[in-house]
Amino acid sequence: MSHHELDARRMLCPMPVIKTQNQVLKLTAGDTLDVTCTDPGALNDIPAWCRINGHEYIGHREQDDEIIISVRVGDGD
């Protein structure tokens, strides 16, 4: 299991979701991914994408205008 980071700053939804989806496809179950976003819409979209695609939204933290969303990769079921 490994930890990864993804820069999705200055991207508007759904691009942060697409970038997350494409990155997760390269990872294995149990890996974690921190996605840094500036579009607050990602706070709804990335957790929703996780729920419907079998991944886990761990939580988020905010720093200035940036939102860091943490995801744990599931087995896709």
Place this chain on the structure above:
Amino acid sequence: MTNPTPKQRKAVSLISGGLDSMLATQAMLDQGIHVEGINFYTGFCVEGHTHAIRKKDKAKPKRNNALWVAETLGIKLHIIDVIDEYKDVVINPKHGYGSNLNPCLDCKCFMVRKAHEWLQENDFDFIITGEVIGQRPMSQRRDTMPVIQRESGAEDRLLRPLCAKFLPETLPEREGWVDRDRLYDFTGRGRKPQIALAAKMGIDDFAQPAGGCCFLTDAAYSNKLSDLWSARGDREYEIDDIMLLKVGRHLRPRPHFKIIVGREEGENRFLEGYRKQFTHLYTTSHPGPLVLLDGTADADDLQLAAQLAARFSQGKAADSVRVELHEKGAEMRILDVKPLTNDEIPVGWYL
């Protein structure tokens, strides 16, 4: 001898986030089909963008309707970035444009073709859409339905559950994967049958009834895109170009340059991300917006841009406003200018 268990048939559904594709998908789920959604991001999707940018909209709940539909129906959703491939659809539409720069028929052929490619790569059996005959003047007509089947390559693997009874049988119907008797015969622009079906299916929350999800159907947006192409002398675009057309007030005072003026704090913050790529100005003696200059500008043009920046600042009634000019590739300069008055700004400058 016992019969082998029938193969679980799988369909990929084009999910826009609207009601029709939601109903078409639910109709297939009700027939025991395994459905996964697919949604294409072209760069022109209205979904969430302006909400994300404009500060006044920040309090509004934001959701991606395609994701919301997928979650509501309990299906997976694959969102595909087609920004680059989609350019050819916008620039060279074989079937032309609608009332604005909307290439709806080419767009539908493109999306079904992409879904068909996905189907082949992922071993799915057929494609479903929420199309209804007569719903859209350009892309959803009786005579365009076979065009989409043919030009997408999907042929009879494309099923439109909401109007299937008016169309020839498709492969999933002929093979008995789907019961044609449980498909629908919706036509026209009316929404009553869809609303009634939604109620029957227990769907009581849905986004815009249909359409309205593409900036290319918007006259003001299309005018700005058309202006961009005219000014540059070709019909190319990059993603930043089409994003910027969604933001701010656009004025073209001269054929060789235009300015983009942030209208509020959220837009100014968004435009700040483009400062390094553009000559930009802002007022320092009075609060005012960030102004990007797109094109080429000589000394007189820069003076004019500064006067426009001053006009949209809180110093618009002042005798003199100080403007910081950050010309691309040059040292920062200070200009003291008299703001233009409203009468000095021809209506034709506004895009």
